[in-house]
Amino acid sequence: MNKSNADQRVLLYDPQRCTGCRCCEMACAYQNFGSLTPIKSHIRIIASEDGIHRDAVYCWHCEEPVCAAACPVDAIEKDERTGWVRVNPLKCIGCRSCTYACPVAAAWFDEDRRTAAKCTFCDGDPLCARFCSPQAIRVATRAEASAALKQILGGAASGGGTSP
Amino acid sequence: MKEYAVYWGCMIPHRLPSIEIAARYVLEKLGVRVREVENYTCCPDPIIGRFIDRKTALTLSARNLALAEELGPELLVLCNGCFETLIEAVEALHDENTRTEINQILEKVGRKYQGAIQVRHVVEVLHDDVGLNRIKEVVQKPSRVKLAVHYGCHLFREPNGGDIWRKPKQFEELLRVIGGNPVLCDHNRLCCGFPTSHVDPEYSLRMNLLPKMRCYKQLKIEAVVTVCPACTIQMETGQRMLRKFGLETSVPIVHLMELMALAFGMRPQELSLKVHRSPVEDFARRVFG
Amino acid sequence: MEAERVLKAAGAIQVVKKRDRKVEAAIRPDRIRTVASKLCSHGARFIIIAAADSGLDIDLIYHFDLDGLVVAVKTRVPKESPEIDSIKDIVPGAEWAEREASDLCGVRFRGGTNEPLVLPKEGALETPPLTRAFRVLPAEVAPVAESIASVGATAPLTSLMERRRQEAGLEAKAPMVYATEKGTKELTELIKQASFTERGGFDPERKKLRGVYK
Numbered sequence: 001m002n003k004s005n006a007d008q009r010v011l012l013y014d015p016q017r018c019t020g021c022r023c024c025e026m027a028c029a030y031q032n033f034g035s036l037t038p039i040k041s042h043i044r045i046i047a048s049e050d051g052i053h054r055d056a057v058y059c060w061h062c063e064e065p066v067c068a069a070a071c072p073v074d075a076i077e078k079d080e081r082t083g084w085v086r087v088n089p090l091k092c093i094g095c096r097s098c099t100y101a102c103p104v105a106a107a108w109f110d111e112d113r114r115t116a117a118k119c120t121f122c123d124g125d126p127l128c129a130r131f132c133s134p135q136a137i138r139v140a141t142r143a144e145a146s147a148a149l150k151q152i153l154g155g156a157a158s159g160g161g162t163s164p
Numbered sequence: 165m166k167e168y169a170v171y172w173g174c175m176i177p178h179r180l181p182s183i184e185i186a187a188r189y190v191l192e193k194l195g196v197r198v199r200e201v202e203n204y205t206c207c208p209d210p211i212i213g214r215f216i217d218r219k220t221a222l223t224l225s226a227r228n229l230a231l232a233e234e235l236g237p238e239l240l241v242l243c244n245g246c247f248e249t250l251i252e253a254v255e256a257l258h259d260e261n262t263r264t265e266i267n268q269i270l271e272k273v274g275r276k277y278q279g280a281i282q283v284r285h286v287v288e289v290l291h292d293d294v295g296l297n298r299i300k301e302v303v304q305k306p307s308r309v310k311l312a313v314h315y316g317c318h319l320f321r322e323p324n325g326g327d328i329w330r331k332p333k334q335f336e337e338l339l340r341v342i343g344g345n346p347v348l349c350d351h352n353r354l355c356c357g358f359p360t361s362h363v364d365p366e367y368s369l370r371m372n373l374l375p376k377m378r379c380y381k382q383l384k385i386e387a388v389v390t391v392c393p394a395c396t397i398q399m400e401t402g403q404r405m406l407r408k409f410g411l412e413t414s415v416p417i418v419h420l421m422e423l424m425a426l427a428f429g430m431r432p433q434e435l436s437l438k439v440h441r442s443p444v445e446d447f448a449r450r451v452f453g
Numbered sequence: 454m455e456a457e458r459v460l461k462a463a464g465a466i467q468v469v470k471k472r473d474r475k476v477e478a479a480i481r482p483d484r485i486r487t488v489a490s491k492l493c494s495h496g497a498r499f500i501i502i503a504a505a506d507s508g509l510d511i512d513l514i515y516h517f518d519l520d521g522l523v524v525a526v527k528t529r530v531p532k533e534s535p536e537i538d539s540i541k542d543i544v545p546g547a548e549w550a551e552r553e554a555s556d557l558c559g560v561r562f563r564g565g566t567n568e569p570l571v572l573p574k575e576g577a578l579e580t581p582p583l584t585r586a587f588r589v590l591p592a593e594v595a596p597v598a599e600s601i602a603s604v605g606a607t608a609p610l611t612s613l614m615e616r617r618r619q620e621a622g623l624e625a626k627a628p629m630v631y632a633t634e635k636g637t638k639e640l641t642e643l644i645k646q647a648s649f650t651e652r653g654g655f656d657p658e659r660k661k662l663r664g665v666y667k
Contacts, residue, residue, distance in 0.1 A: 017320070019317045019320070019353050019354055019355040020372055021317045021355035021357075021359050021360070021372075022355075022359060022360045022364075023211065023317070023359055026211075026215075026359065026360070026363060030215055030591065034591065035591050036215065036593045036594070037363060037364075038360070038363065038364055038367075047371045050375060051354075051370070051371045051372070051374060051375030052350050052351060052354070052375055131214060133248060133317040133318050133321045134317060134321075134328050134353075135320070135322075135325070135328060172627060172628075174605075174606035174608070175607065177618070177623075177627030177629070178606060178608060178609075178610050178611075178614060179608075181614070181617060181618050181621055181623055182621070185621055185622075200628060201628075202628040203628065203629070203630055203632075203639075204605075204628070204629055204630060205601070205605030205606070205629065205630045205640060206601050206605055206606045206607050206629075208601050209597055209601065209607050212597040212598055212601070212607070213601075215590070215591065215594045215598075216590060216598045216601070216649070216653055217647070217648075217649050217652045217653045219647055219648070219652070220602075220644065220647040220649040220652075220653060223643060223646075223647040224601070224605075224643070224647075269643065269646045270643075272642065272646045273639045273642050273643050273646070362593050363593055435621075436617060436621035439614070439617055
């Protein structure tokens with residue numbers, strides 16, 4: 001990881017803090033689609049069957065994004081300056097390659113617009129992080145997030161192009 | 165003892181006035197002097213307030229803060245929601261440009277927010293300013309019952325990356341001091357499901373309230389203690405709807421202020437507990453009656 | 454100079470010189486006939502009407518050419534009743550533009566033709582093709598948002614709870630803004646000043662968010 005990558009601002013989720021209130025999902029859907037339906041959210045909170053534990057599916061804005069590599073029309077691009085990986089809906093042909101390629105399934109297919117959709121990082125001030133009372137989802141540097149995720153995933157995230 | 169401006173919010177006076185009665189009694193017993201913020205509006209609601217217009221929401225918050233500012237440097241709030249909204253507004257209004265912009269609107273109705281108020285949750289005030297020892301002196305009837313602690317999401321809000329467990333831990337300590345026996349389990353942290361209750365009601369009951377209530381039933385909890393009127397209402401009305409998921413439960417949901425008032429010697433019939441939709445009145449009569 | 458004087462005389466709310474050869478004027482929709490006739494009597498040529506859906510209203514921009522100066526006359530009609538007087542008897546050429554706006558954005562021109570022009574007569578679409586959803590806030594927030602904007606509380610105080618409060622020895626009403634007439638007035642003014650009426654679409658008279666309910 002070079003320095004600019006290590007300094008990139010990404011989202012970091014801590015399941016130990018999450019209360020499962022889903023404010024992040026509502027905030028995201030509101031910001032990007034003007035609706036409060038959690039189905040329209042780029043971040044998704046999933047619950048264990050017994051309802052006690054929570055985890056989140058969200059975009060890591062990878063160093064070498066597989067979604068972008070899988071896209072046949074180059075509709076997904078990683079911004080050189082900020083490092084955010086975004087879908088250009090005008091270029092997207094709705095083939096869903098990115099939704100299958102992403103190892104955490106962060107990119108998803110929006111049935112209404114017939115294009116792929118994914119986290120845009122809200123132009124630098126993610127609403128999900130702002131709305132999270134226990135700060136379970138927050139903005140951190142990639143170096144911080146990487147260390148934290150490795151601890152949570154027990155080394156499962158090491159290696160490979162999509163290391164968080 | 166310091167003097168505080170007190171902000172009741174709208175849920176407490178409109179839906180659960182028993183909390184207001186209890187809080188007045190508790191604060192008086194502990195010698196906490198309060199001056200009431202009058203002519204206030206809703207904080208506004210931390211969920212809806214964020215989804216309506218940001219400028220409008222901030223204007224309403226700033227107006228409430230301006231009213232409180234006239235009464236003193238510290239504002240005491242009894243509702244988690246009000247706490248988060250107001251503390252966020254204070255943070256946002258630290259920014260000079262934002263404050264000027266909002267003050268230009270407030271000016272039109274003859275108000276001004278100076279930026280000199282500190283918002284304090286009742287839990288912090290009782291724990292830090294009043295102190296556990298002082299509370300211990302006032303307790304007349306220690307409850308000695310098994311209680312579940314429901315913190316409520318907004319209680320975790322801590323400005324500038326502070327320790328989110330600070331206030332929840334203080335809350336537990338307050339319960340122990342008044343003689344309660346708080347049971348610690350993973351489910352305490354879970355949200356009551358109120359924020360999504362209009363957007364995804366089925367999920368909110370099944371994944372938030374159901375696991376909580378199921379656990380409390382298994383542990384034979386006698387009452388759930390909250391510090392938020394919205395959580396109280398959600399858990400009271402929600403637990404009746406859990407029947408469709410095969411759980412019959414009727415646990416009293418009581419606010420910390422009510423429990424403290426009872427422990428300080430207030431009689432249950434003075435508290436107007438019939439405003440609750442869970443058997444709080446029976447619980448109070450049985451334990452404190 | 455000439456154009457600005459003419460527009461002001463015809464009742465324009467605001468006249469802005471955008472650049473060297475363009476002037477923009479904002480008018481109330483009921484002034485459109487006056488403005489059009491005044492401009493035409495000064496030798497203006499009608500160019501086009503542009504219609505655009507802004508969510509709560511439909512913006513209509515009438516373009517005229519006055520001696521090489523483009524005069525854009527802006528007005529907006531509410532989507533509850535998207536109606537405006539036709540100017541086809543003043544400017545016959547406006548008829549086609551009106552019919553286009555009527556086709557694509559559903560504006561009704563009083564005294565106009567209102568017949569389809571660009572869309573086929575048969576099998577008309579359910580909604581005009583260039584309109585969008587009639588709201589700016591999600592429907593779920595409406596009840597609480599309306600209550601906050603009109604009484605300053607998440608829900609109004611019920612009479613039952615008022616009784617309960619009195620029984621318990623509390624004031625019947627909480628010391629909130631709605632308890633006094635002066636307070637209510639202040640809230641209404643504040644909501645207006647914060648432009649929640651425009652940005653949130655709050656209608657202070659009906660105490661409702663525009664467009665949320667059919």
